Amino acid sequence: MCTLFKYWRVLATGFSFLMFGLGGVVLTLLALPAFYLMPGSAQLKERRAKALIHYAFRGFMEMMRGLGILTYTVAQQEALNRPGQLIIANHPTLIDIVFLIAFIKQADCVVKSSLLRNPFTRGPISVANYIANDSSEAVIELAKHSFQRGNSVIVFPEGTRTTQGQDLKMQRGAANIALRCDCQVRPVIIRCEPSTLTKELKWYQIPDRPFHISLQPQPVMALDELQQEQIPTVAARQLTRYFEHYFTQELGTHEGTRTGIEAAHH
Template identity: 50%
Template sequence: MKQRLNWLWRLFATGFSFTLFGLGGLLLPFYAVPWLLITPKGVKRERKARWLVHINFRFFMNMMRALGILHYYVEDIDRLRQPGQLILANHPSLIDVVLLISLLPQADCVVKSALMKNPSMRGVIRLAGYIANDDPEQVIAEAKASLARGNHLIIFPEGTRTVPGRAISFQRGAANVALRLEQAIRPVLITVEPATLTKQVAWYEIPLSGPFEMVLRVLPERSLPSTEGQPVSLAARQLTKQLEHFFTEELAHYAGTRARA
């Protein structure tokens, strides 16, 4: 009976949280824009906007934790202190980007252009000036400028959430950005146990046993392999395969470590 009541509470709290998130996405531009208009256009206004999104996302994550919906842990967060990093992360759940941005006051993202049609996200995307992925050359130019300004640039190479039980499959866009900009990669490994808010699990399908757990592991930076004499397209294909293998191995190693603990 106690477990059932706890599940009902977490179901209500989850629904409340995502309703509030959606309303927040709709309302954020209305209360943010007047505050931002007193700041001249340019880098200073951009930094204020991204800090505001960061604060809202941090509130959302901490609220979900306080309501007993989830626990989250971050390992080696000090590795993110250096500005101007290209962060590549796997994508197991709906709130991966929310967790990452909640940790990074000056985060930039490459987002699916389809999100510009999402009422609860388009205002946030426009406000923070995130990079839409519809024009590859524009992505490269904006990514270069963003990293030069000291932002953390977040890319999910899968392009969408991982389907549980399937092998990780990366698109070549992230590798192409890294190679074209000659930018080292900061891998971030995200695990969610039990699988929750995945591509094939609705928001209300929450674990019966208790809060789900998110662990974000910030891994050592990876230098780019030598690509001398190779066309970028071939080098990007090879680097994508290497990253797929690396993330798959790291996830398997972490799962094995957890199982033995």
């Protein structure tokens, strides 16, 4: 029975990826253009597009749950949906961004510019006005305007999925946005048990039981000390180290890690 259920989940996982691709085409060709042609300001059209993608991703997660692929829990959903936050999260699985947007209605995200050349993702990304990572200065400026429009911006400071068994290594993009946009920074801890859809595994290499994903929003970070640093590159480097220490401690992946912003100064 367990073997048959695993075969079913492999088929269901493949079906889910197929539906995700087809959903991108439907959104691009039908749903998003229809929403965009409705009357209203550019900002209203953007909000409609973001909301539509939010509900589509929520439906996708519910479909996967209904197929027996996964279960999930989301804590403090109201904290996730407060406007104008920089949401930084660890990145254990392929579907982390789908999961976050499924529970954040007005979310922007920083995406790889290559996704704008993918026919399955180009349309939703363009209409929803997501931020392409073409250049660091452009990302910061676009994030600043996004915060002003009441959106939250999602960034994975690692830049890619976590490599199992290795220390967390983060890039400076999230720190630069946090420091130069003067926004609230809310960490979100994502856990996936058992591990699956990682960088090392193929999509069909699934665990023996349905995996469980949890989203755990944390308190907003107090960054006053680093925001007062006069040299921006120094502040960004220190904040990036702080992010690394913070997530390492919260995820329990390294013993004896120093805590607090003081750890970033060493």
